[in-house]
Amino acid sequence: xxxxxxxxxxxxxxxxxxxxxxxxxxxxxxxxxxxxxxxxxxxxxxxxxxxxxxxxxxxxxxxxxxxxxxxxxxxxxxxxxxxxxxxxxxxxxxxxxxxxxxxxxxxxxxxxxxxxxxxxxxxxxxxxxxxxxxxxxxxxxxxxxxxxxxxxxxxxxxxxxxxxxxxxxxxxxxxxxxxxxxxxxxxxxxxxxxxxxxxxxxxxxxxxxxxxxxxxxxxxxxxxxxxxxxxxxxxxxxxxxxxxxxxxxxxxxxxxxxxxxxxxxxxxxxxxxxxxxxxxxxxxxxxxxxxxxxxxxxxxxxxxxxxxxxxxxxxxxxxxxxxxxxxxxxxx
Amino acid sequence: xxxxxxxxxxxxxxxxxxxxxxxxxxxxxxxxxxxxxxxxxxxxxxxxxxxxxxxxxxxxxxxxxxxxxxxxxxxxxxxxxxxxxxxxxxxxxxxxxxxxxxxxxxxxxxxxxxxxxxxxxxxxxxxxxxxxxxxxxxxxxxxxxxxxxxxxxxxxxxxxxxxxxxxxxxxxxxxxxxxxxxxxxxxxxxxxxxxxxxxxxxxxxxxxxxxxxxxxxxxxxxxxxxxxxxxxxxxxxxxxxxxxxxxxxxxxxxxxxxxxxxxxxxxxxxxxxxxxxxxxxxxxxxxx
Numbered sequence: 001x002x003x004x005x006x007x008x009x010x011x012x013x014x015x016x017x018x019x020x021x022x023x024x025x026x027x028x029x030x031x032x033x034x035x036x037x038x039x040x041x042x043x044x045x046x047x048x049x050x051x052x053x054x055x056x057x058x059x060x061x062x063x064x065x066x067x068x069x070x071x072x073x074x075x076x077x078x079x080x081x082x083x084x085x086x087x088x089x090x091x092x093x094x095x096x097x098x099x100x101x102x103x104x105x106x107x108x109x110x111x112x113x114x115x116x117x118x119x120x121x122x123x124x125x126x127x128x129x130x131x132x133x134x135x136x137x138x139x140x141x142x143x144x145x146x147x148x149x150x151x152x153x154x155x156x157x158x159x160x161x162x163x164x165x166x167x168x169x170x171x172x173x174x175x176x177x178x179x180x181x182x183x184x185x186x187x188x189x190x191x192x193x194x195x196x197x198x199x200x201x202x203x204x205x206x207x208x209x210x211x212x213x214x215x216x217x218x219x220x221x222x223x224x225x226x227x228x229x230x231x232x233x234x235x236x237x238x239x240x241x242x243x244x245x246x247x248x249x250x251x252x253x254x255x256x257x258x259x260x261x262x263x264x265x266x267x268x269x270x271x272x273x274x275x276x277x278x279x280x281x282x283x284x285x286x287x288x289x290x291x292x293x294x295x296x297x298x299x300x301x302x303x304x305x306x307x308x309x310x311x312x313x314x315x316x317x318x319x320x321x322x323x324x325x326x327x328x329x330x331x332x
Numbered sequence: 333x334x335x336x337x338x339x340x341x342x343x344x345x346x347x348x349x350x351x352x353x354x355x356x357x358x359x360x361x362x363x364x365x366x367x368x369x370x371x372x373x374x375x376x377x378x379x380x381x382x383x384x385x386x387x388x389x390x391x392x393x394x395x396x397x398x399x400x401x402x403x404x405x406x407x408x409x410x411x412x413x414x415x416x417x418x419x420x421x422x423x424x425x426x427x428x429x430x431x432x433x434x435x436x437x438x439x440x441x442x443x444x445x446x447x448x449x450x451x452x453x454x455x456x457x458x459x460x461x462x463x464x465x466x467x468x469x470x471x472x473x474x475x476x477x478x479x480x481x482x483x484x485x486x487x488x489x490x491x492x493x494x495x496x497x498x499x500x501x502x503x504x505x506x507x508x509x510x511x512x513x514x515x516x517x518x519x520x521x522x523x524x525x526x527x528x529x530x531x532x533x534x535x536x537x538x539x540x541x542x543x544x545x546x547x548x549x550x551x552x553x554x555x556x557x558x559x560x561x562x563x564x565x566x567x568x569x570x571x572x573x574x575x576x577x578x579x580x581x582x583x584x585x586x587x588x589x590x591x592x593x594x595x596x597x598x599x600x601x602x603x604x605x606x607x608x609x610x611x612x613x614x615x616x617x618x619x620x
Contacts, residue, residue: 007439033426034426035426035437036435044494044496044499047499048543052439054543055442239584268531282551285547287580287584290576290579290614313435
């Protein structure tokens, strides 16, 4: 599921942390390198994200501040007043060509923060002051994909069971549901799968599970009683995109129990302009990144007409199988 | 072309002989040797000298060449680990500059026949565990607790190299020459130690960087197209946007010829608005 890590950088302050030791025990052959602060390694100048992605290293660190960030404008807030995200990990084991992390982080190495208890404490404080919180857990990473050596998803689900005013969204492409299948479903937790046509998975979402595997996992999750959100996001204007996304809607309609789906979220490609510049500087082999995007307020996206066309193709295709009230636009 | 930095001639000599590299005549301070496909640079002792040598060398090369260049520092180092033998070779994954306390992290990206890695501490003076007539700076076992290998150039090399070369292209390797007994190594001993590990290292050093690949759009397609439309005198922004659109088409339809406008009219296009219309019409064809 994931490549082993040849090197693990370990912040000195967490060298003796029980979670650090647990993670290290999963990678007995990795070379361990003590570091003072993860940024000394992670934030160096002149790193090449693409090259590092070929042999990513692990960094174990302590998050000392910013346990909650206000949600990004690029992400749907699903009408929640307090929409925040946290960063238990930085970077992802997958390699999707459209991923904004390539432009946001200077390094492709994977940083894991091991002091989850501090995140819990700060989240509880927020809830005490504000009364409710919609928290996206898997924002700058894919947590469920890391679950076998970084079981944060399980811990957060357990934490949420003690906090009735906390809603969690755990977004993933992973099929690793079995690692949390033994937990009691919680209506305040939304397990959200990003779904794409198989051709996109094969050519653009490198290293991710197949469409069939993701659908099977979603169906299992629904049957187990969890809330499931399907994210067809980003919709990409690849050649014959209409055919591929219409077929995807057909497949979802046939293979998923529509009643089990809490929501289908649809959105076209969009990104911060500076991130895209960073990415295209290093990744010159991806046609989707060189699309003639429209630029507005430092955001690049498909043009208004192209976006409308996406909505007019994808939404009616989904409406053949799902109730229109289930379908939301994540970035109109 | 790979480049290789040494502190002293005795470290470099076996490599210069093997590669048959010849001194480069240039106006700089440092000795640079070259053959058709490699560079060898000798800096002199100390991190300052090494950093200056890296800087001087880097300024002789265009950025495009530096970006594709493997840049290594090899040399001898003292070991604080009694179990490690003289002649053993280590890749370095962490360098600490003892004087400033700064840490640097050369990242190992490729596999090597030399599997061992460790940290390196760069000191400003030769150091020893015991006092000798050579007046090395003496450190106790306790002072050296976290120290594995010691040298006098590593931090200077890495700090300077990381300013001019991509981090992933930079590597440091050290071969153990002593256990900090406080004696200077004889040049013939250094040569012998270096020679013993040279063959496999030479193969790895001269092996091309696996991530440096030709981009046919950049090397062939765009230069050919640009030749045809150069006289349009596009602004930098127009040139950039046109290039981006051409790359988009090239990537999206790899098996199709890129649509070209009627190039015969190019010499007749004079005004700015005509240029703009010409480019916009062309881009429309590319954005299908």
